[in-house]
Amino acid sequence: MKDFLDRRIHDLEAAGLRRSLRPLTSPQGREIVLEGRRVLNFCSNDYLGLAADPRLAQAAKEALGRRGFGAGASRLVCGDIDEHEALEDELAQFKHAEASLLFSCGHMANTGIIPSLVGRGDAVFADKLNHASLVDGVMLSRAAFHRYPHARMDVLEDMLNKAEDIPRKLIVTDTVFSMDGDVAPLGDLCALAKKYDAWVMVDEAHAFGVLGPTGAGLVEEMSLGDAVHVQMGTLSKAAGSYGAYGAGSRALKEVLLNTARSFIFTTGLPPLVAAASRCALGIMRAESWRRSTLIENARCMRAALQQAGFDTGHSTTPIIPVMIKDAARAADISRKLLARGFFVSAIRPPTVPVNTARLRVTVTALHTAEDITGCVEALKDVF
Ligand SMILES: Cc1ncc(COP(=O)(O)O)c(C=O)c1O
Known part of the structure; x- marks a missing residue:
């Protein structure tokens, strides 16, 4: 079995599809401590900011x-x-x-x-x-x-x-x-x-x-x-x-x-x-304000990304894809964003069809206008 497992890992690595777990040492939220660093979180599904309430x-x-x-x-x-x-x-x-x-x-x-x-x-x-x-x-x-x-x-x-x-x-x-x-x-x-x-x-x-x-x-x-x-x-x-x-x-x-x-x-x-x-x-x-703030944050994020020229597909919700296509490039951009303090995950096959790798940006009710602007500016820089 060892040969099979080693070959599988090698193939995943070569295709830019190897995944790994990243240590998180804080509660979920707008800001989290990932791999020992404080970063702004743009990839959770904690839309209303309740996970750590x-x-x-x-x-x-x-x-x-x-x-x-x-x-x-x-x-x-x-x-x-x-x-x-x-x-x-x-x-x-x-x-x-x-x-x-x-x-x-x-x-x-x-x-x-x-x-x-x-x-x-x-x-x-x-x-x-x-x-x-x-x-x-x-x-x-x-x-x-x-x-x-x-x-x-x-x-x-x-x-x-x-x-x-x-x-x-x-x-x-x-x-x-x-x-x-x-x-x-x-x-x-x-x-x-x-x-x-x-x-x-x-x-x-x-x-x-x-x-x-x-x-x-x-x-x-x-x-x-x-x-x-x-x-x-x-x-x-x-x-x-x-x-x-x-x-x-x-x-x-x-x-x-x-x-x-x-x-x-x-x-x-x-x-x-x-x-x-x-x-x-x-x-x-x-607390219906959580839902209305979430929807407004999603609108702002989508508008800012589109204004910067990114392809956000047909998103109309707090899940906003930024289409990159190439899996390795999506992973590279995600890594560079993280280095700048923004956690945005790269989504690659088999989660999405081949050649449709993307960054999956999600906003929550807890993000501020500055968080959103900062994330889009960082993305523009590293793209
Ligand atoms: C659309 C959809 N259905 C089902 C699930 C599975 O839910 P759970 O994480 O509770 O297993 C998920 C994600 O996790 C999802 O995105």
Whole structure:
């Protein structure tokens, strides 16, 4: 095996695709201590700046006192801790859904939900830029997998048209695409689903807490709650916590609870994590300034990058790609930015398609106007 591993490492290095972990010795936030240096952080998904909020830590501490640390076993096996159920009720309310079911993380939600709904003989239709966890969920389901080019509703319609005899058809899409920051054409997608009798599942990981009048996501923003059958989202991004949910009807929850393998065959989240998420939901409801500042910061960052001549794709959200194309060059620019005190990660294949390497700039509610100007000026210098 040693030869194989050494060759793999060599090949990754030669292709400019070798990744490594960088020591972080501070909480997440606008400013972090990375590899021993204080730098401004432009790559987290902590959109509302809640990951290090002392109120979440306090809520977790109190839950630790009340319920201890571990959940002990699967929630179906040794009693369901009240924090989990309370969070599920609050999430359902926040998402305007009848019910929700918690999963330990977003990857597990997607790999659990999809195989619970479709299997051999069924078909899934998916945007080519969907998150890897949705791809993994479809592969585990063994349903036929049809991928349409990004946002191409004409191709989706063609595929649905040819699949009329398939018993169960599921369309899955990110609502905000995690590496491009653009939004799915959800209105058109739902209209096609209705026309061809397909179900719709959305991944709101990057829309939850960010889009919509109350921050519930793109489905809320577009008033499409009745047309979307499954709303998945994560608590690890704007909520600053950890975990994920599938929201929809009471019957959906019942089926997922009984059939989603990544729910059944895993230990429940530590109760203190659920308590921190409940606290985050409360803050998201009460402090709408975080969402409006975030949106304004995203607008300023996008405008400044575009004015400097950078290609930011079709981003309309706090995720703003700066297209570089070449993977090694993207990594080099990221390194030089870090040397100047700006942490902006380079995103390379296989996370994005070959020759579309980019810097993925994300802003949060905590960035200042000076932070944004400083980052764009540094990028101009090193580009
Ligand atoms: C769109 C999307 N879905 C799902 C996930 C997985 O969520 P988690 O980190 O909670 O596993 C992520 C990122 O992590 C994501 O960007």
